[in-house]
Structures are given as C-alpha cells and as structure tokens.
Amino acid sequence: MAILVLSRSALDRPMCACAPVIKACASLACRSALLDGEIVVEDTNGVSDFDSLPSAIRHEPHRLVFYAFDLLHLDSQDLRQRELLDRRARLSETITPAFAIRYSEHFEGEGPAFFVAAVKHGLEGIVSKRAASR
Numbered sequence: 001m002a003i004l005v006l007s008r009s010a011l012d013r014p015m016c017a018c019a020p021v022i023k024a025c026a027s028l029a030c031r032s033a034l035l036d037g038e039i040v041v042e043d044t045n046g047v048s049d050f051d052s053l054p055s056a057i058r059h060e061p062h063r064l065v066f067y068a069f070d071l072l073h074l075d076s077q078d079l080r081q082r083e084l085l086d087r088r089a090r091l092s093e094t095i096t097p098a099f100a101i102r103y104s105e106h107f108e109g110e111g112p113a114f115f116v117a118a119v120k121h122g123l124e125g126i127v128s129k130r131a132a133s134r
Helices: 015-026 050-059 084-094 111-120
Strands: 033-041 064-074 101-103
Touching: 015 033, 015 064, 015 101, 033 050, 064 084
Parallel strands: 064 101
Antiparallel strands: 033 064
C-alpha cells in the first residue's frame, strides 16, 4: 500500500517525519483508503498541542497521533456521495486502534455549544460536519 501524507496546504510531508503514523496506516483493514483527519501531538493530559507539533515532527515523531474523522475512498470505492454517518461507520471498521492512528469520536448536538465546551477544556478546536452531508 502506498501512503501519502499531506499537510493542510496539500504539501507532501517527508515520510520519515510521520513514520509512526505511516506504519499504523499500513495496518488498516483495507487495500486502499483516503482518510481525512489531522496529525496532532498531545500534552501530558492528552490534549492536542498545536504549538508543539513542528518540534515533534522534527525531533519526536513517536509522539504524533493521526485522528481520522472521515473516509472518502475505500478499496477503490468513492464514498463521497454517501452520508457522513455511513462513511464514519465504515471508518471505524477500517481502523485498528493503535497509538499512532485513532478514530475521532463524534458527538451529535449543537455545534456552537460543543465548541464553547471544548475551549473551556483547553482544546484548540473541533471538526464540525453535518451528519447527513455528502
């Protein structure tokens, strides 16, 4: 399986910088997949620490964690026209829990209230998508 890691600006990341994440992706229960997610580094409380990410990429790649929150393609099937909750169900079946790759849990409800709660707990933000979105 070929693995490509892209940054937010679609720049290819050096493979060695994300080696633990790449190794975890290679163990996914599929032949091919296109995942949407985010690589983070967590502090000692398990909270993502965006400011520490560049240093961890260079000096402590073992601390990197990929949180997957969407599955766009699976084994040559384009899933983008399926509802988000269906794609996420397939995503949870595809990911084998490991330190370097994790299924990002979802919560249903009011996005703005959830964001306020996330900020109160020291989180940097949330990913918000409509459950029925395609």
